[in-house]
Amino acid sequence: MLRSIAPVLVALAAPAHAQTLAPRTDGVEARAGALTLRVTAQTDAILRVRIARDGKFPEDASWAVPASVRAKSVRVTPLADGFATPALRVHVDPATLRLSVDDAVGKRITADLPDPIKLDGTGFTLRKAMPVGEQYFGLGDKTGPFDRRGASYVDWNTDSYGFSPATDPIYKSIPFFVSVGGGGSYGIFLDNSWRSWFDFGHREDGTLAIGSTGGPIDYYVIAGPTAPEVVRRYTDLTGKAPLAPRWALGYQQSRYSYMSDAEVREIASKMRQSQVPLDLIWLDIDYQYHNWPFTVNTQAFPDLKKLAGDLKGDGIRLVAITDLHVAAAPGKNYAPYDSGKAGGHFLHNSDGSTYVGPVWPGPAVFPDFTRKASRDWWGTLFKAFVDDGIAGFWNDMNEPAIFETPTKTMPLDTVHRVDSDDFAPRDASHAEIHNVYGMENSRATFEGLKKLRPDDRPFVMTRASYAGGQRYAVTWTGDNNASWEHLRLSVQQLINLGLSGFSYSAADVGGFTGGPSPELLTRWYEIAAFTPVFRVHAAKDTPRTEPWADGPEHLAIRRRFIEARYRLLPYLYAVAEENARTGDPIMRPVWYDYPAARTAGCDQSMAFTLGRSLLVAASPKPESPRPYDVCLPAGGWYDYWSGLPVSGDKLSETPALDRLPVYVRAGTILPRQPLVQSTAQVPQGPLSLDVYPGKDCSGTLYWDNGLTVNGATLRQTIRCTQTASGLTIDFGAREGTYKPWWKAIAVTVHGWQGAATIKGVATSTNATARTLAFTLPDQPRAARIAVTR
Numbered sequence: 001m002l003r004s005i006a007p008v009l010v011a012l013a014a015p016a017h018a019q020t021l022a023p024r025t026d027g028v029e030a031r032a033g034a035l036t037l038r039v040t041a042q043t044d045a046i047l048r049v050r051i052a053r054d055g056k057f058p059e060d061a062s063w064a065v066p067a068s069v070r071a072k073s074v075r076v077t078p079l080a081d082g083f084a085t086p087a088l089r090v091h092v093d094p095a096t097l098r099l100s101v102d103d104a105v106g107k108r109i110t111a112d113l114p115d116p117i118k119l120d121g122t123g124f125t126l127r128k129a130m131p132v133g134e135q136y137f138g139l140g141d142k143t144g145p146f147d148r149r150g151a152s153y154v155d156w157n158t159d160s161y162g163f164s165p166a167t168d169p170i171y172k173s174i175p176f177f178v179s180v181g182g183g184g185s186y187g188i189f190l191d192n193s194w195r196s197w198f199d200f201g202h203r204e205d206g207t208l209a210i211g212s213t214g215g216p217i218d219y220y221v222i223a224g225p226t227a228p229e230v231v232r233r234y235t236d237l238t239g240k241a242p243l244a245p246r247w248a249l250g251y252q253q254s255r256y257s258y259m260s261d262a263e264v265r266e267i268a269s270k271m272r273q274s275q276v277p278l279d280l281i282w283l284d285i286d287y288q289y290h291n292w293p294f295t296v297n298t299q300a301f302p303d304l305k306k307l308a309g310d311l312k313g314d315g316i317r318l319v320a321i322t323d324l325h326v327a328a329a330p331g332k333n334y335a336p337y338d339s340g341k342a343g344g345h346f347l348h349n350s351d352g353s354t355y356v357g358p359v360w361p362g363p364a365v366f367p368d369f370t371r372k373a374s375r376d377w378w379g380t381l382f383k384a385f386v387d388d389g390i391a392g393f394w395n396d397m398n399e400p401a402i403f404e405t406p407t408k409t410m411p412l413d414t415v416h417r418v419d420s421d422d423f424a425p426r427d428a429s430h431a432e433i434h435n436v437y438g439m440e441n442s443r444a445t446f447e448g449l450k451k452l453r454p455d456d457r458p459f460v461m462t463r464a465s466y467a468g469g470q471r472y473a474v475t476w477t478g479d480n481n482a483s484w485e486h487l488r489l490s491v492q493q494l495i496n497l498g499l500s501g502f503s504y505s506a507a508d509v510g511g512f513t514g515g516p517s518p519e520l521l522t523r524w525y526e527i528a529a530f531t532p533v534f535r536v537h538a539a540k541d542t543p544r545t546e547p548w549a550d551g552p553e554h555l556a557i558r559r560r561f562i563e564a565r566y567r568l569l570p571y572l573y574a575v576a577e578e579n580a581r582t583g584d585p586i587m588r589p590v591w592y593d594y595p596a597a598r599t600a601g602c603d604q605s606m607a608f609t610l611g612r613s614l615l616v617a618a619s620p621k622p623e624s625p626r627p628y629d630v631c632l633p634a635g636g637w638y639d640y641w642s643g644l645p646v647s648g649d650k651l652s653e654t655p656a657l658d659r660l661p662v663y664v665r666a667g668t669i670l671p672r673q674p675l676v677q678s679t680a681q682v683p684q685g686p687l688s689l690d691v692y693p694g695k696d697c698s699g700t701l702y703w704d705n706g707l708t709v710n711g712a713t714l715r716q717t718i719r720c721t722q723t724a725s726g727l728t729i730d731f732g733a734r735e736g737t738y739k740p741w742w743k744a745i746a747v748t749v750h751g752w753q754g755a756a757t758i759k760g761v762a763t764s765t766n767a768t769a770r771t772l773a774f775t776l777p778d779q780p781r782a783a784r785i786a787v788t789r
């Protein structure tokens with residue numbers, strides 16, 4: 001419950017500002033003219049700012065921030081001009097409603113400019129200062145420069161087939177950014193679903209302008225002081241991405257479309273023959289009858305259940321596309337239309353007739369996803385497919401995309417019914433709902449799958465979404481292009497998605513449109529092998545992009561990188577589980593964990609970390625054979641491939657097609673597993689732990705069955721310490737009851753020189769590789785292994 005007290009507002013004309021601020025137990029309220037500003041402390045470090053026009057605050061409801069989270073607040077200490085929390089000092093000028101936020105020692109975090117609130121009809125613009133040197137990231141997968149300073153963006157979910165690195169808006173609206181480099185990292189999240197904008201000094205130098213065409217003035221200021229704290233707190237508000245099924249981290253093969261049962265089987269068997277590990281094959285729209293969602297073209301796919309069952313026997317699962325539009329096919333025995341129509345589940349025109357728009361099936365109708373009853377109905381449509389063994393679902397075209405209209409979407413006066421969460425039931429225009437429509441579509445799918453298979457972790461992929469959409473679905477960047485600039489753009493898009501809460505992200509490997517050169521495709525495989533979701537996908541009538549498409553040499557390189565990913569699964573899975581708890585992205589900008597990297601000097605636009613421990617340093621010009629510089633953060637690194645320590649913090653890399661530079665932080669204990677062809681296979685042999693001695697040396701094991709929610713888990717921290725006589729490795733006590741697949745642990749200590757003894761354990765050293773290796777029985781209990789030279 002919000003512990004609000006009735007604000008005692010003093011006469012507007014009162015001259016002394018202290019009189020016009022109304023303290024609240026959780027913040028402050030101020031009125032100037034027709035506007036009332038309310039700033040409340042949700043937590044010590046998260047402020048909610050709401051502005052009422054004509055004294056009336058808009059409805060306190062949100063698609064992004066659950067009611068239980070919005071209801072949280074903390075008691076503040078009143079100040080003459082605002083209030084303080086243990087972390088922040090908030091100042092409000094009652095004459096202008098100018099807001100500024102400082103940290104506890106008075107360092108400015110963010111401040112409004114003079115004349116901070118401009119109203120324009122139903123719209124508004126907020127103006128804030130942009131200190132020199134402050135950089136801005138986030139806003140989902142928007143294109144443009146990686147640092148958003150100097151650029152301007154619109155949030156309006158748009159089907160963007162063939163977008164360029166400058167196209168805006170594209171598919172998603174995540175109205176949240178994180179700033180770094182100023183007085184301390186902070187974030188701003190504008191919780192407003194209408195067409196909105198963020199201008200980072202593009203129109204007016206030094207002015208950060210945030211606005212919308214309508215809806216509530218309702219935003220959060222999220223303090224750090226570090227960027228990770230901002231991102232974690234943003235996900236405290238909008239939700240964490242739940243841990244995905246482990247197979248979602250495997251290699252995924254897609255194409256628009258694998259046209260028949262026979263073609264899908266052929267792809268599967270070619271993968272197995274070529275010994276390319278694979279977990280998922282995706283079915284695009286052609287598996288359906290006439291592109292009607294929730295149907296099957298039974299000529300091409302006579303027995304989907306058998307296909308799914310046979311592939312599963314080979315460790316391969318199927319994901320099927322289920323676009324949100326329902327074919328407008330009355331009288332055709334098409335249950336999604338008939339039951340949707342009978343239940344009143346489709347959107348209406350302003351004259352009350354059902355809205356019909358053309359998409360893949362031809363004329364289509366559109367479910368009312370902001371209505372809980374309609375979401376529940378939608379969720380039931382998956383039953384037959386779930387029963388057939390389809391493992392996951394792909395919600396595409398949910399901006400929503402409409403063909404044959406210049407706006408690419410439905411009319412703004414299309415009527416939605418809002419009947420959900422803590423919104424008061426009412427009709428709403430498409431102008432209001434557009435940006436949340438795709439998220440609510442993926443929510444309906446996610447919640448439907450949870451009901452159909454309560455024990456399983458749902459897997460949904462969505463193209464359009466809004467802030468908080470990470471709770472329901474993974475996402476990808478849509479219809480990119482087979483070009484080097486899109487490969488570069490994809491790295492930036494996935495990093496920014498991660499900073500925006502969407503930690504499970506993909507870009508079509510190889511590019512959707514066009515057709516990649518063999519070199520581009522191979523490079524893309526290499527880089528994507530270290531990104532959260534690794535899916536190869538391409539448009540109709542484009543060259544094939546399966547791993548073998550360009551002959552044995554390219555196949556060998558691509559396979560090697562896919563294999564590297566499968567070996568890394570214990571690490572990747574632990575990073576994903578950490579993400580589910582903390583909100584720390586899986587794929588991160590290097591400066592996330594190493595703030596100094598932001599100003600290190602090298603072009604790091606193609607560098608990223610996977611968790612804290614692995615740094616992937618692709619060439620900023622991946623098409624160029626020229627050497628490039630890699631800046632490594634202080635603290636020491638090892639080469640991932642050779643295992644050798646790297647000296648210096650600036651390296652010159654000479655590109656070679658078969659090499660992607662990857663480094664391991666000194667101080668990492670990296671868990672890996674024997675190679676498997678699918679996550680469904682039980683690895684044979686010991687778990688490997690590669691120890692890279694350095695400061696703060698640790699590693700985490702996290703494992704479970706990879707499939708269900710609330711199952712048994714296993715968690716264990718392992719630490720290492722360099723001692724005068726050698727090295728100790730400390731296994732912490734294992735938490736949880738999950739019984740792992742490994743019976744033994746193969747330890748390799750890197751950077752080792754000289755002899756080594758461990759009491760009761762045989763060791764071997766390799767002077768060239770500078771390794772020390774030994775095998776231990778599994779270590780479920782706290783134990784210390786002491787290595788002496």
Ligand code: GLC
Nearest residue numbers: 256284285321396478479539
């Ligand atoms: C859209 C999707 C693309 C898909 C195609 C056919 O263009 O973005 O990934 O292959 O529709 O369903």
